[in-house]
Amino acid sequence: MERFWETKSLDEMTRSEWESICDGCAKCCLHKFIDDDAVNEATTTAHVQAGEVIHFTNIACDLLNTKTCSCTQYAKRTELVPDCVQLTQENLKDIFFMPPSCSYRRLHEGRGLPSWHPLLNRKKKTAMHKAGMSVRGKTVAESEADLDRFEDYIAIWPLEDID
Template sequence: MEDRFWETKSLDDMSREEWEAICDGCAKCCLHKFIDDDDAVEAAPTDYMEHNETIHYTSIACDLLNTKTCSCTRYAERQQLVPDCVKLTKENLKDIFFMPTSCAYRRLHEGRGLPFWHPLLNRGKKTAMHREGMSVRGKTVPESDADLDNFEEYIAIWPLEDLD
């Protein structure tokens, strides 16, 4: 891969290998999320968020997540195994309201560059990301162990926002 390709190419112009490399591997996209909407009768999937709504991340992680490495144990099959699994593409990038502000794809899409802790800026290692608390490592409970009827009790209070 070309050195610092993310500084010279748009997300649209990246190869598949480059696109995959942009993922910082924090696993925040593997967390259950909900939108705080006082008017909603029951929880339902959505493709948009109203301006007066707030997205909340929980500490409930997909059962396919390896919480030590912060990677999916069945990445190639994730869409079949978990139909609502996030699959970020060049085509749906404009609709990434559900991704945290620290997400590398979101940052590049918004013109903010990669964060200092990103593995591409740290010899491909996730150490800086984990050290800065920007991954879900050590902060989650598997969905099979969570009381999903009381998901509000799992709202994440650890840092989800950018550090820089």
């Protein structure tokens, strides 16, 4: 297997190569919020201000199949969920909301792919699930969560990263 991610920058990758970099952990499908005492209601943002902290929750998008860690409506996800971000070569610089274990973020930061990445494991997610790096078995669907008590769902496990 050609290890294209070691010889090409993210900007140089073909669409197919780019898509294969996604490890399929589904952590990007978790709801996140920024702790900011100056804001009284939920809003979207394109950046984090100094002093703000991103909190991941264990609340998953309703489109997520939590067993396979795949979007059930991948092709239409940004239409169905306007807040869903499609990560591209163009917006990669704005990946502040991606967890440290995100393969795009790791490559962008020069850290390489982790040993559990599907590209290093016959394109299977088994090693990732065994390493606890996916959302499998750790989430509640947004339709089942009490969004008025958002802070009760804060989770630190999405921020874990290994090798």
